[in-house]
């Protein structure tokens with residue numbers, strides 16, 4: 001089961017949503033519908049799932065419907081049609097009590113303008129959501145302290161919001177959301193009001209925090225770099241519709257249409273694409289105890305002059321080159337052990353291409369991609385690397 005399931009979501013602002021929806025179904029455009037009915041179509045149709053534990057980014061230009069989608073998830077905005085299920089429960093059918101429960105316990109929001117209460121101290125701001133949950137004073141104090149510590153604001157408990165910098169105020173907003181123990185965080189342009197440097201810092205901190213908290217985060221931004229950096233998956237919205245949904249790599253490598261292509265055109269792919277996205281599985285590998293004749297056969301079959309060598313546990317132990325293999329044959333050797341090259345360039349699947357370039361610059365051998373336990377995942381050749389940097393499909 002997905003954490004959040006959105007199906008056929010629509011939102012029409014204005015007095016005659018039924019008529020607007022009827023016209024939408026006839027294929028009329030947002031503009032035509034506005035002229036004919038005076039209604040604004042904010043979401044034409046959106047269906048997507050958010051998985052537990054992911055950072056799901058909704059991105060798009062101003063007016064594309066991002067905030068409306070986010071607010072339909074907890075019904076701060078009432079959808080005109082469609083359904084939203086959270087943990088299998090239909091939020092769109094929840095009664096008032098059910099809805100309050102969803103807002104207080106399941107989902108916490110972090111806003112662009114921090115949404116802090118100006119006359120309450122930092123800690124009292126963080127406690128606010130807990131008071132709403134009806135928590136006892138002592139318990140809410142201890143939870144609020146923990147959350148402040150988590151976002152690096154220990155020692156600032158008694159300050160007022162205006163005594164803090166923008167970045168720190170947003171940390172208070174984040175702490176308030178985290179303190180509620182809500183499994184889902186809804187973040188609406190949460191870092192957009194911050195200076196670029198602080199903004200990047202907050203992005204790093206969010207990623208670091210998330211690796212420890214494992215919340216489900218729906219994050220809205222109009223900034224593509226931010227989306228690519230934070231998003232496990234990204235939805236790109238255009239005119240109230242989903243233009244594309246995919247991982248950053250999928251979106252960069254195969255934009256769904258000209259709109260998305262224009263969006264991603266200027267992105268520095270070497271910072272976003274990783275070894276995982278461009279590696280290919282080795283067509284064949286040999287084991288150290290295999291004979292040179294088998295290695296030569298495999299090289300012929302796969303049209304290469306080098307072969308990776310793995311042990312029984314599929315861990316990479318080295319590589320053999322054709323010239324060394326032939327030497328072993330000439331010397332009548334029965335295993336490859338005497339010709340293993342073991343100091344191979346290796347990399348983790350999460351290495352961005354920018355760093356792979358540095359590795360490739362120091363070697364003629366293809367780069368081996370290995371997991372943390374050294375199991376062999378794939379190969380990145382120079383040709384593949386160059387093609388990917390140039391934006392070609394290798």
Ligand SMILES: Nc1ncnc2c1ncn2[C@@H]1O[C@H](COP(=O)(O)OP(=O)(O)OP(=O)(O)O)[C@@H](O)[C@H]1O
Pocket residue numbers: 013014040041042060061062063064065066067068069222
């Ligand atoms: N309360 C409202 N009443 C009428 N129209 C609205 C209302 N809120 C939003 N809209 C319209 O709905 C459309 C989608 O707005 P929405 O705020 O969801 O977009 P957005 O992508 O979040 O934009 P931004 O990044 O500027 O916040 C826009 O055309 C907007 O003008």
